[in-house]
Amino acid sequence: MNNLLVIPLIIPIITAVILVFLREQIVLQRIISIVTMIFISLISLLLLNLVQTEGIIRLDFSGWLPPFGILFVADSFSILLVLTANIITSICLLYAFSTIGERHEKMFFYPFVLFLIAGVNGSFLTGDIFNLFVCFEVMLLASYVLVALGGGRRQLRESLKYVLINVVASWMFLIALAFLYGTVKTLNMAHIAVRVAEAGQDPLLTTVAILLLIVFSLKAGLLLFFWLPGSYSVPPTVVQALFAALLTKVGIYALFRTFTLMFPLNQDVTHTIIGVMAGITLIAGCMGALSGRDIYTIATYNVIIGVGFILIGLAVGTEASITGAIYYLIHDMLAKALLFLLIGMMFYVSGESVVKKMSGLIQNYPLFGWIYFLVMLALAGIPPLSGFMGKVLIGQGAIEAGSYVLLALGFASSIIVLYSLLRIFLASFFGETTISFEDRKPIPKGAYWAFILLAATIVYAGVGAESLSIYVKDAAKTLMNPSIYIDAILKG
């Protein structure tokens, strides 16, 4: 049964390679890619339940026992994220079918989405830090192509910066790995945790930890997000939604793994730095969201605010706050994907991206307008939608740990999120419409289905928080007690 663990990585890669040869058969490409994604989603669901009954599952490639070989590990945290990522990608593909256009479809759009998801799944599942680097690169190379695909002037310019930033970040990742290997002589994450605990986290190891913090912060958009608004606003809508939902979250996942499992000892230094970075990220993200005049700017700064908020959970580091951070991470992936799809559709139907130049969209597209209203409430954390549980638990954790500054910043940012999105709602959806109902540009059916499905998952993640709680609690327990993870790998 353990072999199931490699399926979320290997199936998308194989399918992507097959799709390359089916370049002209667009319908076939669509069918194969969506079937693949639904299949992997089901497998991840199966794995999630398997982890609950059997504990942490691991797969040692070619039978090399840890700490010698590369291995894949599934605990509740990683497999929950794999499941969410796969569901989102399936729904985004549904949206892509009716919106992306033949030009993209013939230029290997679907294979690259599959390569992207393979890299994302690999990053979540791997138990070896060098393999994490490799999976990051698989994901990043696919994202480089997706961001540049289309080849507009502005798109090429921004993607060039995106690629250069990430190349430098990967270079720093390798430096951190070199020093880590030189110090602890192992690359297995659980084994690193043991060696670091044995040696005590001396200044050299803390430096390595901070280097990893910088690398993952660049990927996650924590404080070092200067590249994010530019490069997230140029690709097609569905790519934006995938990036907002998946790429920054992989960075967040890596931060959680690094600072709960491998370097949890010197919390005075590392967690304080993370807290300060999260606070500044929230403030800067709010300023960006408030000052933005067009919908893309506001949405991308909302991504940054989300990252800051989740990292409060890690910086505080109590069990309640980590549980909240996991809830909020899942919510943020779903809600940001939906937000970007909606924003892209606003641009498509009105031809405008400046908030003030649109008005009265809700009269022509009532369902579209109310779904936007729903995601706005979810992002602001109104119960019973998905953002609520996460916000409450992170707040509870922050009070327990006495981090009142982070608490205040976190909840102030919720109000700013509500304000910035409400501004779009009031200006663009309400008011007099300039286009009559007959002349409106119709929204494709597939896009509507994507909106409805994502909205349904958001409602489920909020109303059904209780049914998710067994998984989330188990994930938080493993993160809080790294010994569970370490024992499952080195003693199993």
Next chain:
Amino acid sequence: MESLMMILIGVLVAVGTYLVLSRNLIRVILGTAVLSHAVHLLILTMGGLKKGAVPLLSQSDGPFTDALPQALILTAIVISFATTAFLLVLAYRTYKTNGSDDLQELRGMPDE
């Protein structure tokens, strides 16, 4: 030998950083290539330079040289090769469409 390697790595990083900070796009890309060479050497040095015999069980009975850094470097070289190739193509396309390879001019207009 390790100290000599570290000095070489330092020089390479300095050269790479200088190139990355320049305005010309091709120089920036060459800079990233030099930086990646530096880090490959760093991994090799941090893993320990050749101390023992070839790590084959039947050939000798130890102490063995650590072979893992070389496997890591091989992977990293392939990745940096792919990334650099992609970057060069992207830079060429950007030059063709934007008509400039000067990063200062590629900053973009505020009204866009």
